[in-house]
Amino acid sequence: MTFKELSNSAWLWILVIAGLLYVAGLAAAFMVKARKRCLELGIENTTIKKVISSSCTFSIVPSLSIVIGLISLAAVLGTPWAWFRLSVVGAVSYELMAADMVIQAMGLNFASAGAQPANVFGAVMIVMSIGIMFGIITNIIAAKKITTSMADYNRKSGGWGAVFSGCFMMAMMSVMMPLQVYNPATGWNFVGTLTLLTSAGIGLLIATIAKKTGAKWLNDFNLAIVLILGMASSVLWTNVVGMFA
Template structure:
């Protein structure tokens, strides 16, 4: 079968257009809401810029995932899965159930498994999104300080897990420390940006500090790997 058939590109293009329409809908609606509740338009516009800049490096990494998966699955299926709903880790694992995809039955089965695996992610938020939001409002209305600390604790819980994750291969020797060195490099770059901001008072630094530090960390992974491996 032709895994890169024009009709597959057409279907994926239509689905992605629908999801993009949803994103545009919520962007416009939220922007308008921000204006209605008195938020400064400058803050809203800056958020658009920051989110756009922040997204570039991770989006290129996702594109790399598409290129990798396209060897086995053609371009349209990985394009669909990684543009919407999916995650690189799941799609890679799900496609790993077969070594090669040559016949149509295998292709549709892999596409089916990828889709069914994410069905809870698609529908559960629709059923419980409202309850979770009401729950958060209740927590915050009971005790505002605790409500804010609760949110901070949520973030810190996630960040602490990824901090641990970085150390998840240290048993393999120096090679396993590459993610740790990248983590520390990126953290150092961010700290330098923070210091630079304090000293120079250049506010624009805040817009680019995180994406810049992330790219510095990623780029330094190249010499670290060549020195260590």
């Protein structure tokens, strides 16, 4: 069995669907408990229904970027595993980076991975699963403490709380972005760099338009638009760079 065959095998589909049904069941159980608690607090049933319907409506737009990410990740890791990762835990950028590190460590690349033995895909699954566990364990142990500490800090420091959160996000991006520009194993990534700059420019343009025109709804579509146009630009830059290679 090859990497590609295992990544789309029937057994993997069955296991992924079973896992997703379990997670969906937990979500449904907590929703029932939450509704019961709301009724105990005297909140009217009509109000609860409005909250549920509005939450479902507003969750559709952010999920567009997840669907786009699923399409791109499925092309590399197969549909079931990509579906499982993006439905439960993980984001497409982290998943692709983790999978790419494993494949490169084996002296391979995504283009040739599909024809490799199934144990290559097994190694990818193990590393991705172990890597994401640290975040889950940290949340179990320290999420409440971190959340309350940040809330207290924001309340006491005013605007500095937002600056601190922004710096934390920039620190995460500073870890990820250099790998898109230069990788010691493969060298300079001109296509990735140009795609990164193009995507950043598109995102900034959309945010500016939303701010200038007051069309705040554009911010909800920002990530989805950037993903689509960013992927389209990668095709363009691949052809452009290929002309000068």
